[in-house]
Amino acid sequence: GAVVSQHPSWVICKSGTSVKIECRSLDFQATTMFWYRQFPKQSLMLMATSNEGSKATYEQGVEKDKFLINHASLTLSTLTVTSAHPEDSSFYICSAPPNMMNTEAFFGQGTRLTVV
């Protein structure tokens, strides 16, 4: 199956700083990537959809100025958490949607963000 690589797998940052998370499709091209957030002991919630070459689409309640998404190429989507606060501490996972060859989504390994 297709491989999605997400980095870093974990990061600790200070309040007020920004953190960038990368999501790469290693052996296929992805015009769309999904970004999910998972708080402890909770389910995954879709935050936004990144679209190669155009603006991301954010779910209701997600601050687009805080969670900057860039999809500059067909193999890379990035999520930047700006001016991070402790309440942004969470598990962030990217996913490439199914394509013509596959009926399932492909997930990155996830990034554990801790803001101190």
Place this chain on the structure above:
Amino acid sequence: AQSVTQLGSHVSVSEGALVLLRCNYSSSVPPYLFWYVQYPNQGLQLLLKYTSAATLVKGINGFEAEFKKSETSFHLTKPSAHMSDAAEYFCAVRGGGGKLIFGQGTELSVKP
């Protein structure tokens, strides 16, 4: 709009006992349904998927699920639980554009 509901946020079974994790879906179109497992501090691993072919789907690690349209259900089962099955399990339905809509999750505990 599609949605899934997992009944029971926590299920506890004894090693060797039957595992049954419940999932009901709502969808206005024929659904694509998935079960994922998540171990602590790890990503998601696909257990199995239903894509409108056979209604009884077999997955990895001895898990299987049966799609029942009349009951709008897609319950996950395993005949004999193993200690290594202890994890969080998520049922999901594919939404528009390929995004996944997840259930609330069920934590499975396996007692020796």
